[in-house]
Amino acid sequence: MSTDAQKIIDESAKVLIENYKPQPFVLDRGEGVYAWDTDGNKYLDCSIGYAVASLGHAHPAILKTINEQAKKLMICQASYMTEPKLRCAKLLVDNSCFDKVFFSNSGTESVEAALKLARKWAYEEKGEQCNEIISFRKSFHGRTYGSASVTEKRLSQPFFEPYLPGVHFAEFNNLDSIKEFISNKTAAIILEPIQGEGGLNPATEEFMKGVRALCDEHDIALIFDEVQVGMGRLGTFFAYETYGAEPDIAALAKGIGGGFPVGAMVAKDRFAKHLTPGSHGTTYGGNPLSTAVAHTVISEILKPGFLDNVNKVGTFIMEGLQELQRESNKIIDIRGRGLMFGIDTKIDIKQLLGALQKNGLMATQAGKATLRITPPLIIEQAQAQEALDIIGATLKQED
Numbered sequence: 152m153s154t155d156a157q158k159i160i161d162e163s164a165k166v167l168i169e170n171y172k173p174q175p176f177v178l179d180r181g182e183g184v185y186a187w188d189t190d191g192n193k194y195l196d197c198s199i200g201y202a203v204a205s206l207g208h209a210h211p212a213i214l215k216t217i218n219e220q221a222k223k224l225m226i227c228q229a230s231y232m233t234e235p236k237l238r239c240a241k242l243l244v245d246n247s248c249f250d251k252v253f254f255s256n257s258g259t260e261s262v263e264a265a266l267k268l269a270r271k272w273a274y275e276e277k278g279e280q281c282n283e284i285i286s287f288r289k290s291f292h293g294r295t296y297g298s299a300s301v302t303e304k305r306l307s308q309p310f311f312e313p314y315l316p317g318v319h320f321a322e323f324n325n326l327d328s329i330k331e332f333i334s335n336k337t338a339a340i341i342l343e344p345i346q347g348e349g350g351l352n353p354a355t356e357e358f359m360k361g362v363r364a365l366c367d368e369h370d371i372a373l374i375f376d377e378v379q380v381g382m383g384r385l386g387t388f389f390a391y392e393t394y395g396a397e398p399d400i401a402a403l404a405k406g407i408g409g410g411f412p413v414g415a416m417v418a419k420d421r422f423a424k425h426l427t428p429g430s431h432g433t434t435y436g437g438n439p440l441s442t443a444v445a446h447t448v449i450s451e452i453l454k455p456g457f458l459d460n461v462n463k464v465g466t467f468i469m470e471g472l473q474e475l476q477r478e479s480n481k482i483i484d485i486r487g488r489g490l491m492f493g494i495d496t497k498i499d500i501k502q503l504l505g506a507l508q509k510n511g512l513m514a515t516q517a518g519k520a521t522l523r524i525t526p527p528l529i530i531e532q533a534q535a536q537e538a539l540d541i542i543g544a545t546l547k548q549e550d
């Protein structure tokens with residue numbers, strides 16, 4: 152690393168709270184599926200800011216929208232209607248099972264909105280006692296108090312107690328475990344169709360359909376956290392389409408803005424109508440700039456052939472990883488769907504991530520020891536091959 156880069160890291164440590172351990176380089180710019188550090192080293196970016204830059208870096212359509220909309224109008228009171236907000240909400244509603252949209256700025260805010268909506272619906276429709284939420288082991292829903300309360304990590308972070316009461320953690324992919332917690336107090340069940348941070352654990356179709364049936368039987372609000380898996384990541388626009396089980400409410404963020412901070416909570420009318428004026432709000436959510444960008448990103452994802460590419464290249468990568476597994480004894484397990492992969496290896500995860508970085512590939516960790524690969528959705532087959540070559544060479548070189 153150059154002395155200039157080292158200086159930025161050292162000076163950052165003096166002024167930034169160190170809740171993140173800094174990476175050993177300073178990132179400078181990105182274009183398409185690649186990013187460069189300040190020393191000029193090039194990386195194939197399969198982390199994209201924790202599965203965010205769905206259209207890659209510096210996508211021309213996003214740049215054009217930011218320029219045009221920023222000049223026109225960036226912000227207004229949330230109670231003002233604007234054309235970008237309407238256009239974006241219509242795209243979401245017209246291409247999903249949902250009727251209404253609430254815009255936010257991040258994943259955790261979308262989850263907060265979903266939890267509050269479900270709780271208010273339950274209070275008004277089922278009674279005051281109905282305020283419990285069922286979540287899952289290995290879940291991750293965000294870091295504000297509501298979302299952290301339904302995230303398993305709370306069990307190892309007692310210093311933030313007290314969390315939201317009435318939250319139960321069932322076993323993922325285990326319907327009997329959910330049944331143990333269902334009572335007349337259950338307001339909602341919240342789950343990630345593929346648990347991302349928890350280690351890339353995909354739900355089975357049987358489980359998703361079973362949860363839907365349980366929610367119908369007991370009149371429980373079903374919330375899907377699609378913050379990481381929605382907006383094309385699994386090869387369908389919404390993740391629920393992959394499973395053939397519709398939620399009542401979904402939380403979105405990350406990929407919907409392609410790198411711009413924007414999120415949304417979408418809901419069926421029966422639930423959405425309970426979030427009445429004054430019950431919930433946001434200063435920045437739904438601003439003209441972020442919704443114009445989200446509209447552009449969604450329009451790209453919905454273009455004919457876009458999701459076909461996600462599925463085609465996704466299959467190519469999965470088969471390539473399986474080939475690597477046959478060739479090497481270092482891969483233990485491969486999981487994932489679309490363009491989201493979790494790989495368990497015999498190599499220490501920190502060591503593996505560092506070695507991949509040195510060899511020109513950025514990736515992230517999921518769970519305790521899983522290598523997570525989430526390339527931009529625009530990745531082409533030749534670039535996917537490049538990623539496989541780097542992973543293959545790195546596995547050979549590391550013990």
Ligand SMILES: Cc1ncc(COP(=O)(O)O)c(C=O)c1O
Binds near residue numbers: 262292293347348
């Ligand atoms: C499934 C899921 N939900 C919620 C969040 C929180 O999103 P944010 O960091 O934008 O608040 C994340 C972030 O990783 C996530 O993966």
